[in-house]
Amino acid sequence: MTTCLTIDLGLIGYAEAYALQKRIVAARKANVIGDVLLLCEHPHVITQGRNGKREHLLASDNVLRQKGVEFCETTRGGGITYHGPGQIVGYPILNLAAIRRDVVWYVRLLEEVMIRASGDFGVVATREPGRTGVWVPTEKELTQSALRAQSGAEAAEKVGAIGVHISRWVTSHGFAYNVSTDLRFFDLIVPCGIADRKATSLEKLLGHSVDSRAVAARLTHQFGAVFSLDMQPASLEDLLDLLQETEASQNVTTPVAQPILAAQERVSP
Numbered sequence: 001m002t003t004c005l006t007i008d009l010g011l012i013g014y015a016e017a018y019a020l021q022k023r024i025v026a027a028r029k030a031n032v033i034g035d036v037l038l039l040c041e042h043p044h045v046i047t048q049g050r051n052g053k054r055e056h057l058l059a060s061d062n063v064l065r066q067k068g069v070e071f072c073e074t075t076r077g078g079g080i081t082y083h084g085p086g087q088i089v090g091y092p093i094l095n096l097a098a099i100r101r102d103v104v105w106y107v108r109l110l111e112e113v114m115i116r117a118s119g120d121f122g123v124v125a126t127r128e129p130g131r132t133g134v135w136v137p138t139e140k141e142l143t144q145s146a147l148r149a150q151s152g153a154e155a156a157e158k159v160g161a162i163g164v165h166i167s168r169w170v171t172s173h174g175f176a177y178n179v180s181t182d183l184r185f186f187d188l189i190v191p192c193g194i195a196d197r198k199a200t201s202l203e204k205l206l207g208h209s210v211d212s213r214a215v216a217a218r219l220t221h222q223f224g225a226v227f228s229l230d231m232q233p234a235s236l237e238d239l240l241d242l243l244q245e246t247e248a249s250q251n252v253t254t255p256v257a258q259p260i261l262a263a264q265e266r267v268s269p
Helices: 014-029 061-067 103-120 145-151 183-188 202-206 212-227 236-250
Strands: 002-011 035-041 045-048 070-073 080-083 087-093 126-128 131-136 157-167 170-178 229-233
Touching: 002 212, 002 236, 014 035, 014 070, 014 087, 014 170, 014 236, 035 212, 061 070, 061 183, 080 183, 087 103, 087 212, 103 126, 103 131, 103 157, 103 170, 103 212, 212 229
Parallel strands: 002 035, 002 229, 045 070
Antiparallel strands: 035 087, 045 080, 087 170, 126 131, 131 157, 157 170
8 A cells, every 4th residue: 555644744834834835746746755645734814726815704804903903815616715723624735636536536535534534423414415515414404304305406515625736636624524613713704604503522522521532533534435545644744844845856846825725826737
């Protein structure tokens, strides 16, 4: 099996994590580093993807400042979303050219990772046709199955979101899984442009607290199982040493990422 380093960054600013991603992506494109999975949590931040609409940001700049929420435009796919403490964010940097050159397949597998991890905690999560992410039926829905069958409508709540960027078949950005997230922050936006759906969290679904480290471990395990990768834990220091060594020996340029990112990169395999 191909080895994939997995690094837990802890709580890290969005721009700082993105700058690290850029360095890993450059090294991965130069084929001087293997596949990497970064796991982290972010301080309160709202990010807008390439397909996002500013009108889906429901809070003014003043309200965002009062609540301590940063706003960043970014190069990932998808619309507007929220990241914050209690939400595990995964950033896989993989060379899909060596796995499978199929963007839709890749997104479906990221969903599968979160679906399986949810199942490890006794939560049945599913996909929804035409909507990227991982969804869980509400308790109200479960008691109204006959009505759902008649209407064909299900107002499932979203527990996991996905937004990716792929350049020369090297992936970045990734998935976000709500563990103990303060769901009130999602009221500041129209998540992914879907006005009639709410976000949920693993703790809300289970009705009790959950160890985020245990969830991160299951996400890592399922990621390795789904992508047939041998997940090898490493420290951030190990990763930085490896990046510095490869950048120096291979003359790989260290990219610079700004906190507010203009969506100028083309998403082209």
